[in-house]
Amino acid sequence: MNYYSLNKQAPNTSFKDAVIKGLAPDKGLYFPESITPLSDDFFKNIDQLSHTEIAFQAIKQFVSPEIPEDVLKTIVEETLSFEFPVVQLNDNISTLELFHGPTMAFKDVGARFMARCLGYFNKNNINKVTVLVATSGDTGGAVANGFLGVKGVNVVILYPSGKVSDIQEKQLTTLGQNITALEVNGTFDDCQAMVKTAFLDHTLTNNMQLTSANSINVARWLPQLFYFMFAYKQLHKKYDDIVFSVPSGNFGNVCAGMMAQQLGLPINHFIASNNKNNVVTEYLKTQLYTPKPSVQTISNAMDVGDPSNFIRIQEIYKNKFETLKDNVSSFSFSDDETREAMKEIYTQYNYVADPHGAVGYLGSKAYLKENPNAHCVFLETAHPTKFLDVVEDVIKEEQPLPEQIQSVMGKEKVAIAISTYDDLKAFLLK
Numbered sequence: 560m561n562y563y564s565l566n567k568q569a570p571n572t573s574f575k576d577a578v579i580k581g582l583a584p585d586k587g588l589y590f591p592e593s594i595t596p597l598s599d600d601f602f603k604n605i606d607q608l609s610h611t612e613i614a615f616q617a618i619k620q621f622v623s624p625e626i627p628e629d630v631l632k633t634i635v636e637e638t639l640s641f642e643f644p645v646v647q648l649n650d651n652i653s654t655l656e657l658f659h660g661p662t663m664a665f666k667d668v669g670a671r672f673m674a675r676c677l678g679y680f681n682k683n684n685i686n687k688v689t690v691l692v693a694t695s696g697d698t699g700g701a702v703a704n705g706f707l708g709v710k711g712v713n714v715v716i717l718y719p720s721g722k723v724s725d726i727q728e729k730q731l732t733t734l735g736q737n738i739t740a741l742e743v744n745g746t747f748d749d750c751q752a753m754v755k756t757a758f759l760d761h762t763l764t765n766n767m768q769l770t771s772a773n774s775i776n777v778a779r780w781l782p783q784l785f786y787f788m789f790a791y792k793q794l795h796k797k798y799d800d801i802v803f804s805v806p807s808g809n810f811g812n813v814c815a816g817m818m819a820q821q822l823g824l825p826i827n828h829f830i831a832s833n834n835k836n837n838v839v840t841e842y843l844k845t846q847l848y849t850p851k852p853s854v855q856t857i858s859n860a861m862d863v864g865d866p867s868n869f870i871r872i873q874e875i876y877k878n879k880f881e882t883l884k885d886n887v888s889s890f891s892f893s894d895d896e897t898r899e900a901m902k903e904i905y906t907q908y909n910y911v912a913d914p915h916g917a918v919g920y921l922g923s924k925a926y927l928k929e930n931p932n933a934h935c936v937f938l939e940t941a942h943p944t945k946f947l948d949v950v951e952d953v954i955k956e957e958q959p960l961p962e963q964i965q966s967v968m969g970k971e972k973v974a975i976a977i978s979t980y981d982d983l984k985a986f987l988l989k
């Protein structure tokens with residue numbers, strides 16, 4: 560599959576090149592040249608397929624011919640070595656748990672898939688690659704874990720100081736080896752802007768091969784489309800009108816759901832559920848896209864003021880506002896509403912949701928007011944214990960810590976403080 564830049568000022572390129580570059584030379588995000596839908600039978604019989612079979616069929620066209628089928632099968636199998644259960648709360652609402660991987664957030668799948676693709680492309684260890692990644696909380700830990708020890712790859716993670724949870728910080732600052740954490744005096748948007756600037760800086764790019772492990776990278780972004788198929792597999796015999804409510808920040812996850820829809824997944828609607836960082840909610844009301852500085856919330860991983868993937872969403876719906884509106888609703892919620900939702904989910908369903916999942920739950924409820932016959936699946940994008948302070952404060956109950964979280968608790972944070980792009984550049988050139 561070839562990919563084109565959404566800024567349309569760079570040559571089209573192969574999957575391998577798109578993964579190794581991360582961002583196109585004209586600073587545009589890459590997008591596949593074509594999308595061939597899977598057969599109707601694939602979706603009719605999806606409950607008879609394993610997760611790895613579903614994922615293999617779904618991703619094959621996007622990575623071939625550069626990744627041979629036998630290699631792809633292994634990559635997919637290794638990537639998906641944990642569960643993706645759907646838990647039903649009531650007749651109209653279920654949640655898809657995406658936190659059973661090693662760092663307990665949905666980013667594990669994309670990070671593991673991309674690490675293996677890059678490992679395959681770099682199997683002869685000819686070119687050293689530096690992976691730059693900006694994180695508002697979860698991408699950093701997942702990328703650190705997924706890329707730990709991958710030969711020929713150095714990972715540099717930028718995170719906003721004081722704006723990620725304690726456990727998220729441990730997950731991204733304690734692994735050592737080929738992983739370095741840079742603690743940025745700024746917001747997630749500052750981190751993301753620095754990363755994007757680095758890709759255009761010839762002093763850097765002439766000296767090293769830089770790529771990104773954020774969802775701007777197609778190998779990080781596309782595997783997220785598997786989730787929507789896994790949920791559909793579990794629910795399609797029971798419900799006709801399945802709608803996904805996706806807690807959204809950089810909009811890579813909901814956009815991956817839309818790619819699943821382009822592949823033929825019979826889903827008519829998505830809900831992009833936001834905290835107070837509501838650029839897209841406002842866009843759908845006003846048709847004006849106005850990025851703004853992010854504000855800090857208790858669903859911190861969604862504190863994004865200028866979501867990278869909005870441009871891909873527009874491309875999917877052919878830049879037609881009315882088509883976008885037919886396919887997507889968006890709602891924005893405050894921290895107080897999020898806390899109330901966490902309490903409600905706990906008291907009514909005895910289910911502990913994290914603040915991001917709770918925003919997804921609120922999006923489901925808002926949509927159901929106008930569409931009472933739908934079945935909404937909100938994505939539970941991270942395990943509640945990643946946000947221990949908030950969760951225990953809201954539900955007033957101590958939470959047992961899963962093994963994945965315990966394993967980082969006692970480790971010592973190692974991070975380098977930086978403030979400006981020049982600091983990042985100096986670090987990379989060192």
Ligand SMILES: Cc1ncc(COP(=O)(O)O)c(C=O)c1O
Binds near residue numbers: 809812941
């Ligand atoms: C727990 C959690 N929920 C939701 C999101 C938002 O996902 P996206 O950036 O793909 O919109 C993130 C971060 O990306 C996250 O870490």
Ligand SMILES: N[C@@H](CCOP(=O)(O)O)C(=O)O
Binds near residue numbers: 694698772773861
């Ligand atoms: N919420 C993310 C922000 C980066 O999103 P990405 O999907 O583009 O990597 C995080 O947790 O870091």
